[in-house]
Amino acid sequence: MEAVLKVSNVGKRFKNGRGVQDVSLEIAGGEVFGLIGPNGAGKTTLLKLIAGLARPDRGRIELFGLDAATRFEQAMAGVGCIVETAHVYEKLTAYGQLRQAARFYPSLPDSRIDQALEQVGLSAYRHEKAGSFSLGMKQRLALAAALLSRPRLVVLDEPTNGLDVQGIAELRTAIRSLSAETGVAFLISSHLVHDLGLIAGRVGIMSEGRLIRTEAVDEGLWGESSLEQFSMAQIQSDREARLG
Numbered sequence: 001m002e003a004v005l006k007v008s009n010v011g012k013r014f015k016n017g018r019g020v021q022d023v024s025l026e027i028a029g030g031e032v033f034g035l036i037g038p039n040g041a042g043k044t045t046l047l048k049l050i051a052g053l054a055r056p057d058r059g060r061i062e063l064f065g066l067d068a069a070t071r072f073e074q075a076m077a078g079v080g081c082i083v084e085t086a087h088v089y090e091k092l093t094a095y096g097q098l099r100q101a102a103r104f105y106p107s108l109p110d111s112r113i114d115q116a117l118e119q120v121g122l123s124a125y126r127h128e129k130a131g132s133f134s135l136g137m138k139q140r141l142a143l144a145a146a147l148l149s150r151p152r153l154v155v156l157d158e159p160t161n162g163l164d165v166q167g168i169a170e171l172r173t174a175i176r177s178l179s180a181e182t183g184v185a186f187l188i189s190s191h192l193v194h195d196l197g198l199i200a201g202r203v204g205i206m207s208e209g210r211l212i213r214t215e216a217v218d219e220g221l222w223g224e225s226s227l228e229q230f231s232m233a234q235i236q237s238d239r240e241a242r243l244g
């Protein structure tokens, strides 16, 4: 499928010398791509650059064939994101919450709210207050809000944090069926490598601001070891190669 995202040699350096450097990456329509790496590896920074929440110092980001630097608004219109915190108003019902979010899209029909709730498996809870929801349900409600405008790429920062096994399984079901049925692509970060291995079809390993390797999630590839061990070994050998 055609690329929804093309990142070419992107870099951003903070005053403390950290950030991301020379990242290149392509994500196709309908793909679920996971970004893994330890704390501070640069995952959130890269997601922010892609979601238009920060500007790169160098390199190029193309979304749906549009250069994000010169056609920012059109490019970002196709991106839904939850970066840093998933905002959920505890006193509102699931429906009420999405009604609030829908104010940003005046031409959106009310039926889209029900459809988004259905897409994340929360239809049965539409009249219940979000305050009574589990963390996993809150995450999926936030995802429903991000889906309202029918984005072609959804960017999620650490969505599995704090979720139990069932919460992860439900998030996985929602993401997998959305990508398969609607062709929306997902870019998801997590330092919880195992969790992301359950959700993503392909992963990219980040270390010290760089994307050191991308791989299809295929247990055969890492043989006896887990994806965690595989990624740690990659990070270690990358460090050794750079330090000479």
Ligand SMILES: Nc1ncnc2c1ncn2[C@@H]1O[C@H](COP(=O)(O)OP(=O)(O)OP(=O)(O)O)[C@@H](O)[C@H]1O
Pocket (backbone or CB within 6 Å): 014, 015, 016, 018, 019, 037, 038, 039, 040, 041, 042, 043, 044, 045, 046, 191
């Ligand atoms: N606004 C900023 N100003 C200065 N340094 C920053 C800023 N944002 C991030 N950094 C630094 O850039 C590096 C990468 O941070 P980033 O948050 O992207 O990592 P991460 O992989 O998402 O880690 P985590 O899993 O902890 O969220 C870190 O060393 C961080 O301290």
